[in-house]
Amino acid sequence: MPNGELIFDPNYWKRRLREANERHQAIFKCPKDQWEAIENKHREILKRHIMPHDSILDAGCAWGRLLTLLPKEWVGDYLGVDLSPDFIELARKEHPAHIFEIGDLRYLSSGVLVKKVYDWAVLISIRPMIKRHQGEEVWQEIEDRLPTVADKILLLEYDVSDEGYVILSEGL
Ligand SMILES: C[S@@+](CC[C@H](N)C(=O)[O-])C[C@H]1O[C@@H](n2cnc3c(N)ncnc32)[C@H](O)[C@@H]1O
Numbered sequence: 001m002p003n004g005e006l007i008f009d010p011n012y013w014k015r016r017l018r019e020a021n022e023r024h025q026a027i028f029k030c031p032k033d034q035w036e037a038i039e040n041k042h043r044e045i046l047k048r049h050i051m052p053h054d055s056i057l058d059a060g061c062a063w064g065r066l067l068t069l070l071p072k073e074w075v076g077d078y079l080g081v082d083l084s085p086d087f088i089e090l091a092r093k094e095h096p097a098h099i100f101e102i103g104d105l106r107y108l109s110s111g112v113l114v115k116k117v118y119d120w121a122v123l124i125s126i127r128p129m130i131k132r133h134q135g136e137e138v139w140q141e142i143e144d145r146l147p148t149v150a151d152k153i154l155l156l157e158y159d160v161s162d163e164g165y166v167i168l169s170e171g172l
Helices: 008-018 033-049 066-069 086-094 104-108 126-136 136-148
Strands: 058-059 078-082 100-104 119-122 150-160 165-170
Touching: 033 066, 033 119, 033 150, 058 066, 058 104, 066 078, 066 119, 066 126, 078 086, 078 126, 104 136, 126 136, 136 165
Parallel strands: 058 078, 058 119, 078 100, 119 150
Antiparallel strands: 150 165
């Protein structure tokens, strides 16, 4: 992934989506079996923490991938927020029953986008990307504000190590 401010430029994701053969490759180039293992791990972790009908703020939702990881009947009040208009358009098409808004995580607590306190803010593969491209301070700014929009925060990471392997970690 190139350096710089690109993750804050919606055109970056537009290009990545266009180039992608499969959607997950819009994010990272990852062998299919490895990707499936990550998806299964994410399912397991989510079900361990999120209770049926908990409300969820999906921060950096992309195409609403989180909704595909939870049983349909499990999902309560849900809001997906992402910077990329292309991802939000896709998410709205794929999950018409749910609400998605274009927005920047740095301004989540402005009261404009998020108008209530959710049970959970779920951030999947956001922290490493923001730290790497925007620096620790930007991540810190987001992290400091998350408790104003959610009672509990679940961070699920998939990222590429220096050697090019996808690594997975979990934090609460
Ligand atoms: C690696 S993807 C993760 C997508 C999704 N959470 C998943 O489960 O695969 C990172 C996402 O974060 C979004 N993003 C990056 N910076 C953002 C910001 N400041 N505000 C909102 N979304 C952001 C990108 O547009 C992209 O969809």
